Amino acid sequence: MRLEERINTYGRYLRNKYGCRVFRVGITFRAACAHRLSSGGCIFCLPETFMVSSIVDDEDFINIGYRQLHELAPKVRNGVGEGDGLSLLAYFQDGLPNDTDVPELERMFIRTTDYPGVRGIIVSSRCDSIDEVFLSMLSKLPIDTYLELGLQSSHQSSLDLLNRHENINDIKSVLDLCSDYGIHVGVHLIIGIPNENESDILQTIDFVNSYPVIKEVKLHNLTVYKGTRLADYYSDKLDEIPDLDCYLHLLGRIIARLRKDIVVSRLFTSNVRGNNRAIKPFLGVKRNWLSRLSKHLEEQQIFQGINCPVR
Numbered sequence: 001m002r003l004e005e006r007i008n009t010y011g012r013y014l015r016n017k018y019g020c021r022v023f024r025v026g027i028t029f030r031a032a033c034a035h036r037l038s039s040g041g042c043i044f045c046l047p048e049t050f051m052v053s054s055i056v057d058d059e060d061f062i063n064i065g066y067r068q069l070h071e072l073a074p075k076v077r078n079g080v081g082e083g084d085g086l087s088l089l090a091y092f093q094d095g096l097p098n099d100t101d102v103p104e105l106e107r108m109f110i111r112t113t114d115y116p117g118v119r120g121i122i123v124s125s126r127c128d129s130i131d132e133v134f135l136s137m138l139s140k141l142p143i144d145t146y147l148e149l150g151l152q153s154s155h156q157s158s159l160d161l162l163n164r165h166e167n168i169n170d171i172k173s174v175l176d177l178c179s180d181y182g183i184h185v186g187v188h189l190i191i192g193i194p195n196e197n198e199s200d201i202l203q204t205i206d207f208v209n210s211y212p213v214i215k216e217v218k219l220h221n222l223t224v225y226k227g228t229r230l231a232d233y234y235s236d237k238l239d240e241i242p243d244l245d246c247y248l249h250l251l252g253r254i255i256a257r258l259r260k261d262i263v264v265s266r267l268f269t270s271n272v273r274g275n276n277r278a279i280k281p282f283l284g285v286k287r288n289w290l291s292r293l294s295k296h297l298e299e300q301q302i303f304q305g306i307n308c309p310v311r
């Protein structure tokens with residue numbers, strides 16, 4: 001049985017929604033993370049592993065998305081062997097710029113969607129960068145919009161340990177606000193946060209399940225990058241970094257618990273640029289991890305949502 005018969009995968013979601021293959025093209029604002037500047041940043045974060053490199057200068061803010069698409073989309077289209085017909089989602093993946101001017105952002109998003117083949121935009125952000133004015137603008141854009149929020153865990157102690165500098169009650173308020181504005185929300189979760197056991201992780205899944213506004217999850221296996229404070233944390237206990245077997249077991253439990261309608265848009269931290277900077281990365285390649293996950297789900301007869309208390 002194929003993985004997408006057991007899991008509500010992102011590929012299946014996009015095919016059903018758009019009737020064709022759709023690819024994300026990563027776009028950067030090239031803005032420094034405000035949380036890093038003010039509070040030292042998250043202990044796991046190594047910006048060079050996820051920031052998009054682009055030759056486009058950022059003086060002309062309104063055109064920042066369009067011009068990066070102009071540079072990157074042909075490479076994506078060639079890479080997947082499809083021509084100009086390939087549909088795209090413009091993925092603003094490294095957080096909103098500091099001191100975001102909402103009307104200017106709106107103009108920039110609309111200009112981005114002038115690029116041929118763009119079907120919508122994805123905006124990734126911390127919850128503390130989101131306010132009502134921004135959500136109101138996002139909800140009125142004449143294109144498909146998706147908002148990705150870094151949740152990581154529903155446990156305050158874990159948010160504190162990771163130095164997220166966010167309060168879970170503020171996160172709940174942002175989710176409620178997103179619900180009021182009918183925003184399509186995806187959340188990032190880190191699986192394997194220090195001191196979290198299986199029951200803690202499943203409580204975070206229950207938290208996600210309890211918010212109908214959450215339509216997607218991105219699951220990240222904890223990745224310990226050299227030079228981060230997380231690497232310092234593990235320096236004398238490397239054997240405690242969760243390995244692939246442990247992660248596959250947890251994934252099985254998570255998938256069984258997760259609401260059936262939630263789209264799983266990532267199953268592994270699969271960052272090619274970052275892999276050689278990680279301590280104890282999973283060996284092998286994503287294709288093999290997926291095939292082991294498939295086998296595990298098959299053996300355990302796991303389907304997404306079979307143990308979900310929310311129907």
Ligand code: SF4
Binds near residue numbers: 033034035042046126
């Ligand atoms: S994970 Fe995001 S919020 Fe945290 S330091 Fe990195 S860029 Fe900033």
